[in-house]
Amino acid sequence: MRVVGRNWITALGGALTTISALLIIAFMGLGLLGLYDTPYIGIMAFLVLPGVFVLGLLLIPVGLYWERKRARRRGASANPTPRDPYPRIDFNRASVRRTAGIVSVLTLVNLLIISLTTYKGVTYMDSVEFCGTVCHSVMEPEYTAYLGSPHSRVKCVECHIGPGAPWFVRSKLSGVGQVFATAFNTYSRPIPTPVENLRPSRDTCEQCHWPEKFTGDRVKIITRFAEDEANTPLKTVLLMHIGGGTAGHGGIHSWHIAPNRQTIYIAADKQRQIIPWIQVREADGRVTEFVAQEASLTPEQLARAERRVMDCIDCHNRPTHIFKLPDQAMDEALAAGRIDRTLPYIKKLGVEALRAAADTSGNAAEEIARRVRAFYEEQYPDLFRSRRETIETAIRELQAIFRRNVFPSMKVTWGTYPDNIGHTRFPGCFRCHDEQHVSKDGRTISQSCDLCHTLLAVEEPNPPILQQLNIR
Known part of the structure; x- marks a missing residue:
């Protein structure tokens, strides 16, 4: 001593x-x-x-x-x-x-x-708390979307890293650069997607969801509210051809991620929204290439471009970090009863208020409240006085919708992140299924609706098919 x-x-x-x-x-x-x-x-x-x-x-x-x-x-x-x-x-x-x-x-x-x-x-x-809250300003949009997602009870690392030590070490080494970017305020705004070094979904998504598991057809009901005074609910009923399995049945999963078929593509942009070249490899060795008639890349560029094997994330690109558009968020809030649909024109008013709030340089919450109160006070003064609390509840839900989807500090606004599921709000399926991708023998990638789903009803107030199926 x-x-x-x-x-x-x-x-x-x-x-x-x-x-x-x-x-x-x-x-x-x-x-x-x-x-x-x-x-x-x-x-x-x-x-x-x-x-x-x-x-x-x-x-x-x-x-x-x-x-x-x-x-x-x-x-x-x-x-x-x-x-x-x-x-x-x-x-x-x-x-x-x-x-x-x-x-x-x-x-x-x-x-x-x-x-x-x-x-x-x-x-x-490896905790959700570390991933979502340590770098608060950077991860706030993604963490907020995660909390309200279908995977909110799944830890971040189970999808972003997956099992095994190699990818754990790789993720931590990648995180070092992210720490410096956060410390020196050099990170991108918004966070660019898709994540280029994300582990293949066969090692992560398919720990719970695997192609052989999804088979047959499923009924899907989409409820949309019209922008009229009554906010009329309209239902679209689809019979989704899910596909999958190993028996060679048709359907979405059978064509895109079947174990006996491989689809490879080239994207012309970082967000993978423009796909000029697609190759399909069958189990028997047959190979078919489809090239967009108005390809944005030259043959030389296509030869040098990165080829990606299609997996779950190419369609389900926002399975957890889901950002809604105003009309989509309003439809969900009205269907769930968080906003009273008996308020006249609340769907139309809500969509307009949400879009205007994203463009304001002032306080977005106050802008939403001002627009809604002004509308009912001017157009429906009696209702404004008698149902003031119902209107205020709608305002609070509109403000919550805005907070869940728009983050000015990270430059995240309506439509910043495309969602590739479907084709109503973003190109989605039509990135490939556009009848413009042609093979050497003249075949095209079909845009037929029946390829992936059968339309049983389209925006009907009371579709007969639901009554026949006893679905309310």
Whole structure:
């Protein structure tokens, strides 16, 4: 201890180790008791302080070595027996046994702290809290969309990383660049999509959803509300030809991601909305290429372009981080009863208010409230007085819709992120199914509606098919 006491490096290492260990234990205790709800305590407890702890442990022997070298230069030795190159350890001496016991206990404590914090650090970096809230301004749009998505109970890492160590290491190395981009405020606004280094969906999505599982046809009902005074509900009924399985049945999944068929394509833009070239490889070895008649790339560019094997994400590109357009969000809110559809023209008014709020330079929430109140006060004064609370409820839901889908700080607004499912709001299916992709033998990729679904009813108030099926 005499050497340690006059060796500031070792003393500093001991102080860092002791203080960081106590803070780690304290933060873990607070977490177990649920006394904090900020992600930054987790960062300190499981990422920053363990690094300080290990640094302190390294400084202790470094300081002792430095002190020993300094003593030798002065003609003295820090070792009580300078003639021996190594210290003598005699367990017959009580002081040696006592020192060995203390060192052994401290070593076990250090190993326990390092092991525990390493495990907790890895699990914390895999948590939804870490992914969604640490870099708040960057991930706010994606995290907000995730919370209201069909996959909100699935951890981020299960889709973005998947099982196995190689992709875990790869993701953490990729995260280093993201940390620097966040620290120096150089990240893209909005976050570009699709994610170019995303793991293939066969390793992630198909842990739960696999092509052989989806077979047959399914009925899908789409409810849309007209922009008339009564907000008339209109229903479209589709018989979706899902396909799938291994029996060679037709259908969406059978054509696109069947195990015995591979579809490869080239995209002319980063968002993969323009697809000039498609290749289909059959199990029997047949290969067919389809080229867009008005291809945006030259043959030389096509030859050099990146080829991508089609998988789930090429159609289901927003399975979790779903951003709605105003009319789509309004239809869902009206169907769920979050907005009272007996309010005259509320569908039309809501869509207009949401679009106008995205363009305002002022407070979006106040703009939505102002427009809705002004409309009913001017056009329906009696209703405005008698149903004021119903109107205010609608305003609050409109403001919530806006907050879930528009993020000015990240330049995310209506339609920023295309959704490739369907073809009503974005090109989606029609990126390929446009009758413009032609093979050498003159075949085209069909745009026929019946290829993927059968129309049983189109925007009807009371479709007879639903009554026949006893679907309300």
